[in-house]
Amino acid sequence: MEEHGRKEELLKAAQAIFGHYGYHQATIRAIADQAQCATGTFYLYFSSKEDCFLALVEQLYTHVMEYIMKARAGVDNPAEKLKRSLEAAVEVFRRDYELAQVVLVRGAGADPLFEDRMWRVREAFSAFIVKDLVDCGLDYERAVIGSHAWVGALAEVVGVWIRQDQDLDLTQAALEIERIFWRAWGLEDSL
Amino acid sequence: MEEHGRKEELLKAAQAIFGHYGYHQATIRAIADQAQCATGTFYLYFSSKEDCFLALVEQLYTHVMEYIMKARAGVDNPAEKLKRSLEAAVEVFRRDYELAQVVLVRGAGADPLFEDRMWRVREAFSAFIVKDLVDCGLDYERAVIGSHAWVGALAEVVGVWIRQDQDLDLTQAALEIERIFWRAWGLEDSL
Amino acid sequence: MEEHGRKEELLKAAQAIFGHYGYHQATIRAIADQAQCATGTFYLYFSSKEDCFLALVEQLYTHVMEYIMKARAGVDNPAEKLKRSLEAAVEVFRRDYELAQVVLVRGAGADPLFEDRMWRVREAFSAFIVKDLVDCGLDYERAVIGSHAWVGALAEVVGVWIRQDQDLDLTQAALEIERIFWRAWGLEDSL
Amino acid sequence: MEEHGRKEELLKAAQAIFGHYGYHQATIRAIADQAQCATGTFYLYFSSKEDCFLALVEQLYTHVMEYIMKARAGVDNPAEKLKRSLEAAVEVFRRDYELAQVVLVRGAGADPLFEDRMWRVREAFSAFIVKDLVDCGLDYERAVIGSHAWVGALAEVVGVWIRQDQDLDLTQAALEIERIFWRAWGLEDSL
DNA sequence: CATGAATGAGGTTTCATTCAT
């Protein structure tokens, strides 16, 4: 569990600085200061500012994927899978609050170069939902739009939650979103 | 109606450049080139790069508001108001394709300074929805979350549409989103 | 003759700074200071430090070539051509004293990347000599080595001249070198 | 004769790296890697990068001097001394190929600081030649210029040889240079 | 109004050197 090497300290610092200032306003100097080391030290662990930022994106991606895979393991009912996937995503965002902020809020639109990588998180999640919805009997077209709608609704609520400094009850909001889509798709009795 | 002065040309150019490169990658030089004038000329019409960007945000805000107000004028039924508001928003985003891209996609997360201003578009729209939902009988809590969910779903679909170069049928998607929320809130028979 | 635009000022300054400090010790700051302008101004005229340095190399190359071509024009006797080429080269080095210093003394070994470009000056000159020597009746092998020897002898003398701040009489030295090779190749009576 | 301590390993590594990359592009890290030790170890044997480079220059200087002194020992005829000195220098450059490359090719122009030291090799060699030429009957002025010419011719040929990866036959070239100067000075019958 | 050359602060990145282990 020796998880507090310099690289972890720098990642944590980068999370805070990117989260607070956004990608472009963040400076290596600020990240190094936050991690209490020299700017040169940053480059012992990351080849560039971009490399560091992408490492954070990758980290969130990995966390979300791992959590969702675990939540879906051993579950057969597609409606149940859907429910658990949504809940898992919300849980990761809540736990990795700062990381989610970096990727979902500060990273968006930061740079055309980063967009593709950052959208992998949303797309990967969206893919699960499409599959489950089709398994639940929805036709493909509506499943695709529905998955986007769900991801968008969730991201928006997380964004509001982050922006409002957690005034909003994220769990309640996630439940309400679940209810909305559940009813819309007539899945109330599928569990 | 002399709408083709230098300022309008510069705004149009800024739209294209910000939309393509994002706020930070965009340069005044590129905007001026696109508008076929010198960089100095830019500063005759905008006090700074930030000022120009915010002018675009304000422009989208104004367009959306005007269009929605017009769409709601003279309509009494709250469900009908809701329906028309959504359709008006979609219509504006479609028409002001590039502007929407700047504000919704490239502007997001660009800079903490801009966030508040840019979120006014979403919040203002969200406020209409909350009001209509409450008028339709929903309790306030669910109306707030529901409005965020709707805005998020819509923004996501517009984002996908923009990113995929309009492969997705935006009108169909907007209709499907409408159907989802309509059913979820039991408003099918309210029109 | 309006040859004193900013670019010419910067080239002159670069000549002085590169000549004094060598490529790597020279800083853009120092060049800009010498040219009495801001560092940013440097980049209005050169895309990089390397670009500027190569512009100087190219300049010397062009000067030498032009001067030699002119000196050889309308001369038929190969021994006479040889004589005039050598004298032309010496003349250019004397006139473009600082430029020669940059390319012949400071540039040598500065960077493997630059070597090829910088050796074009020597090679181009060497090629003329080889041709003339063969025309004078020398066999090719000896002409090649002889041309290198001559170029080397000349460069060394110019180098010493530059290093000693012109204490040595360059014209006398060039004449003596001419005599050496003339005798060695038995060309005393060819003119 | 314990010639394989760490310092020798580092000098050998430095030779390879300086020879390949040039003084400024060479990094301590690269030299240490090549010598299979840590960067800190480098500083146990050299006080700085400059110190290490100068040690190499000094090494070549010593080698050349030793070899020439040995070659001249017990020889009385000044023309024979001259001949043997030249051959000794060529022999050292051929044997210490990499070292010669560092000093003659990569070191040249690297840094004004190094020039003086590096030119000692040429000057020391040149001094021998001047002495021998005067002993052979040449007047001093011509002997000085002649010695520079010879050193330059030789250095150029070695430079070409190094640059062309030894395509040129160095021994043949040295012989040809010897013949050129021998004839120019009328020494053909002096041996 | 319009221009565009000039500015210079500030950012990212490199690397010689140090020092605690």
Next chain:
DNA sequence: AATGAATGAAACCTCATTCAT
């Protein structure tokens, strides 16, 4: 003696902004 992580000064280069014409 040996290590190699850490340092931080300094370099190159960009670009928003100004101002003389």
